[in-house]
Amino acid sequence: MKKIAILTSGGDSQGMNSAIRAVVRTGLHHGHEMYGVRRGFKGLMNDDFFKMASRDVSDILYRGGTFLQSARSETFKTPEGQQVAVDNLKKRGIDYVVVIGGDGSYRGAQALIKHGIKTFGLPGTIDNDIPLTDYTIGFDTTLNVVTDAIGNLRDTMSSHERVSVIEAMGRHCGDIALQAGISSGVDAILIPEVPYNLNDIAAELKAGFDRGKSHSIVVVAEGAGNAEEVAKELKALSGLDTRATILGHIQRGGTPSAFDRVFTSRMGHRVIELIDEGIDGVALGMEKNEITYHTFDEIFAGENTINKKMYQVFMDLV
Numbered sequence: 001m002k003k004i005a006i007l008t009s010g011g012d013s014q015g016m017n018s019a020i021r022a023v024v025r026t027g028l029h030h031g032h033e034m035y036g037v038r039r040g041f042k043g044l045m046n047d048d049f050f051k052m053a054s055r056d057v058s059d060i061l062y063r064g065g066t067f068l069q070s071a072r073s074e075t076f077k078t079p080e081g082q083q084v085a086v087d088n089l090k091k092r093g094i095d096y097v098v099v100i101g102g103d104g105s106y107r108g109a110q111a112l113i114k115h116g117i118k119t120f121g122l123p124g125t126i127d128n129d130i131p132l133t134d135y136t137i138g139f140d141t142t143l144n145v146v147t148d149a150i151g152n153l154r155d156t157m158s159s160h161e162r163v164s165v166i167e168a169m170g171r172h173c174g175d176i177a178l179q180a181g182i183s184s185g186v187d188a189i190l191i192p193e194v195p196y197n198l199n200d201i202a203a204e205l206k207a208g209f210d211r212g213k214s215h216s217i218v219v220v221a222e223g224a225g226n227a228e229e230v231a232k233e234l235k236a237l238s239g240l241d242t243r244a245t246i247l248g249h250i251q252r253g254g255t256p257s258a259f260d261r262v263f264t265s266r267m268g269h270r271v272i273e274l275i276d277e278g279i280d281g282v283a284l285g286m287e288k289n290e291i292t293y294h295t296f297d298e299i300f301a302g303e304n305t306i307n308k309k310m311y312q313v314f315m316d317l318v
């Protein structure tokens, strides 16, 4: 029997609950003792643990967000803060911690490893910006939310012969904008990974309206520009009526998609198998539909690039 704690950290994402449920239920089935930690690394330092039974994770599979709550903590970045967290784990005899979060949370996970805690990472972020996994938790749900939002905007833009400029999340990674753009058949996609020229885009939009189009849609990842400014500039360059919409936090909400539920159930289950196999200090993901794992050093050294083939698909379909 091992004692295993689980926490969620950084920005929440749809599917975190499903991942927690999978880790806890599989852990209990395999005879381990499971502990929830409230509010991420802050909870580790504040000694905010509770022992979990199977029923503690009932009714959460289909809920967005994280019932363990998430938080950010500057104190945990310091050796002193980390020592308090480690002392709290040690006094309970907890040797294993599962961290669900993004890149920053993975840095926190690695800090725990350096203190001798056997730690795992699950990629909990909607941005799809973690190397060595094809997907991150919540990305697929967010893609569906953004696709629905673009569809709603298309209806009204078409009635008024307007250009809609829609800002999606993604500071360094344009995957949400790119894939939502493909799934919505939009006219232009601006992402941080690919340089763009607003003069060219304005000319293409104008040509489209001259051919008789009733509306156009431009998706911009937040790391590639601000929707209000892009809309203003496109209006000045093309003379078309433009409207900006910043989707904001609605992108992080909603019931997790079937894909996210299955993906997180598989990863959560695999964490416990790895513990039973004596493997630790790794972050899990999915590559080519297999649940895989890598050391945190490998993840940090990995390059997070957009799928160039995917971008080509968009360019050839527009």
Ligand code: ATP
Pocket: 009, 010, 011, 012, 041, 071, 072, 073, 074, 076, 077, 078, 101, 102, 103, 104, 105, 106, 107, 108, 109, 111, 124, 125, 127
């Ligand atoms: P998101 O993708 O939503 O931004 P994230 O996990 O990257 O999620 P961060 O705010 O970067 O979010 O990190 C979450 C927490 O992880 C931080 O508040 C901090 O407690 C911990 N953390 C981040 N960087 C480090 C570090 N270098 N060392 C130790 N802990 C860290």
